[in-house]
Amino acid sequence: NYRGRFKQRHFKINQDYFKNWNNNMAYILGFIFADGYISDKGLRINLSIKDLPLLESIKSELEYEGDIKHTRSRCGDKYHDSIYLSVNCLDMETDLKSLGLFQNKSLTKTFPYVPQEFEIDFIRGYFDGNGSVSNKRQIHKYKNSDTYQIISRFTSGSKDMLEGVQKVLSNHGLKPKNVKSYKSNAFEITYSTSESYKLYELFYK
Numbered sequence: 364n365y366r367g368r369f370k371q372r373h374f375k376i377n378q379d380y381f382k383n384w385n386n387n388m389a390y391i392l393g394f395i396f397a398d399g400y401i402s403d404k405g406l407r408i409n410l411s412i413k414d415l416p417l418l419e420s421i422k423s424e425l426e427y428e429g430d431i432k433h434t435r436s437r438c439g440d441k442y443h444d445s446i447y448l449s450v451n452c453l454d455m456e457t458d459l460k461s462l463g464l465f466q467n468k469s470l471t472k473t474f475p476y477v478p479q480e481f482e483i484d485f486i487r488g489y490f491d492g493n494g495s496v497s498n499k500r501q502i503h504k505y506k507n508s509d510t511y512q513i514i515s516r517f518t519s520g521s522k523d524m525l526e527g528v529q530k531v532l533s534n535h536g537l538k539p540k541n542v543k544s545y546k547s548n549a550f551e552i553t554y555s556t557s558e559s560y561k562l563y564e565l566f567y568k
Contacts, residue, residue, distance in 0.1 A: 374429035376450060381458040387424055389481035390488035392462060394421070396475070396524075397492025401459060401466050405451035412444040417491070422448055472519075474527020482531045487566045489528065493518050496559065515559040522550045537561055 381388060399408040410418050418431055427450060435442050463475030477485045499512045519525050525542045529552050533539040537558050545551035554562055 374427060376428070376452055376455065377426040378452050378454040379458075380425055381455060381462060384478050384481050386481060386484045389477060389484035390491075391421055391424060392459075392464075392475075392477075393485035393488025393490075394492045395459070395464065395488075396472065396485075397489045397494075397519075399464075399492075401456055401464060405449065405453075405456055406459065407447055407449045409445060409447045412446050415446055418446055418448055425450070472521045473523040474531070483535065483565050486528055486531060490517060490566070513556040513559040515554040515562055516551055517553075518545055518549055518551045520549050525550050525552050528552065532562070532565075535565055537565075 381392065395406070395408060398410060399406060401407075408418065408421065412433070415431070422429075422431060427448070429448075429450070431446055431448050433444065433446055435444055437443075463473065465472075475485075495516050495518075497514050497516070499514050500509060517525055517528055522542050529537075529540045529542065537554065540552045540554070542550050542552055
């Protein structure tokens with residue numbers, strides 16, 4: 364089921380990949396919700412060139428025989444190398460839409476239905492796309508010592524999406540969090556050191 368109006372080569376793919384839930388499928392779906400989108404030409408995943416091994420793993424999991432392509436984008440006076448995977452398969456696109464992924468999803472997406480046993484895999488994928496971990500230095504003037512706090516952060520252009528993420532994580536034992544404005548057009552939820560350890564255990568146990 365190939366879009367004949369686009370003059371592209373035909374590549375094999377497991378077009379039924381998103382029809383059945385499993386751990387890897389839930390992870391990749393979460394990752395696509397963060398760093399992928401559907402356009403008139405199908406599914407596209409854009410990443411930094413440093414994430415090539417991850418994109419190669421996704422390509423292999425989808426059994427896709429097309430190429431990962433390289434491109435350069437300009438931001439001000441600087442150019443950045445990036446990579447992308449473009450998949451043109453109507454069946455897969457239909458399945459992704461039924462799972463809640465649409466065009467222009469950044470500001471309107473909501474947390475989709477995910478079977479409970481795969482919720483953490485989905486959120487782990489979303490975190491790998493739109494999450495970060497950092498150290499925050501704290502200086503104690505009176506104790507004459509420094510400590511470092513771990514900060515885990517989820518970001519999104521959709522407040523509804525993050526509210527769904529924090530609801531699931533609170534059901535798994537993390538503290539309920541308020542979704543806060545982040546910059547001018549995004550939202551975030553953050554977890555401090557103890558909650559970051561709990562998140563780590565949920566993701567990688």
